[in-house]
Amino acid sequence: ITGVFPETNNYRLLNNDNVVFNDVEYNLINDNERNNIGGLAELDALNQIIWNIENITDYLCKNPQITNVYFTRRPTGIWLQKWNELINSKCSKKIEYGAIYTPSAARLDGNPRMEMLIKHWLFNDNNNYLTLDHEWLIRNGVNPNNF
Known part of the structure; x- marks a missing residue:
């Protein structure tokens, strides 16, 4: 939006x-x-x-190196409709789309919460959420095993 x-x-x-x-x-x-x-x-x-779908689509078309797009919530209702517009838009064929846990980590158990959030993004086994692309992280100097 x-x-x-x-x-x-x-x-x-x-x-x-x-x-x-x-x-x-x-x-x-x-x-x-x-x-x-x-x-x-x-x-x-x-x-x-x-809605910002057209601008996001244009950005993805101009940056074909993007292979993953994460939504920080499970898309439902009006968000699912817009999410599907993005997934079905031009330049989206080679991109993996999915949800990761919200950065607020409001309902995530554990303490410290930020540590639990990072572990969820990197290693979760919940089928409702993706994990961040480990190969991309490593290529960009981040070792997921440090977390």
Whole structure:
């Protein structure tokens, strides 16, 4: 997402990641409506989200050396739709796409949390997530076994 409300400034920001637009409250983080508060899918249905898919596709076309693209969440709902647009776009045929654990590590067990996050990115055995490309890391001076 590169922006919201592309043709208006007729909205009010609240201090909880929410906005009021046309007298309706929306959350700018949640995918869908929760507790009568709209989410990104509802704003998208109103054409109030500027997606970045075209810019990302152009970047991938200009950088054919990119072989992996990671999403820091499991794509569902409106995100799955946009994720699939990216996967099916030109220049995506030789790229592996998948999710890695979110950098916030909010629900990841262990302490220190950052150490657990790095280990998850490098060595997890959860089929819902990829691991970072070890060959690329090594070519760029990172030894995964140091973690």
